[in-house]
Amino acid sequence: MNFSFGLIAILFKSELTKTSALAVVLTGLIAAYWVGKVATQIAYYPMYDIPKRTLFKVGSYFMNTLFVLFAVVNTLLFIHNLIDYYKLLELPTINL
Numbered sequence: 001m002n003f004s005f006g007l008i009a010i011l012f013k014s015e016l017t018k019t020s021a022l023a024v025v026l027t028g029l030i031a032a033y034w035v036g037k038v039a040t041q042i043a044y045y046p047m048y049d050i051p052k053r054t055l056f057k058v059g060s061y062f063m064n065t066l067f068v069l070f071a072v073v074n075t076l077l078f079i080h081n082l083i084d085y086y087k088l089l090e091l092p093t094i095n096l
Contacts, residue, residue, distance in 0.1 A: 005030050009074075016077065019084040027078040034071035041067055 009016065009030070016023050041064055050056055 001033065005033065005070075017081070019081060019088055021085065024078070024081045024085050027074060027081050031071065031074035031078040034067065034074050038064075038067050038071045 008026070016027055050060060
């Protein structure tokens with residue numbers, strides 16, 4: 001899933017930033033995935049005894065930082081797409 005969402009974000013970045021229903025749904029799905037990944041990382045993985053070597057500590061911090069970055073970026077993109085999509089749906093008023 002991580003690789004697939006990364007590949008989608010790289011290969012279809014212009015389509016993900018366009019205001020369409022598919023862009024809203026896909027960015028929402030990706031954002032929900034990364035937010036869930038961060039929540040799982042915080043709630044579940046601290047129970048494990050990770051080796052105390054520096055390499056593992058640095059790797060863990062780097063990985064968690066990336067997960068948070070992906071969650072924030074995709075959530076912001078989802079909100080942007082959602083707002084723009086609903087602006088397009090607004091019917092223009094006719095002034096008589």
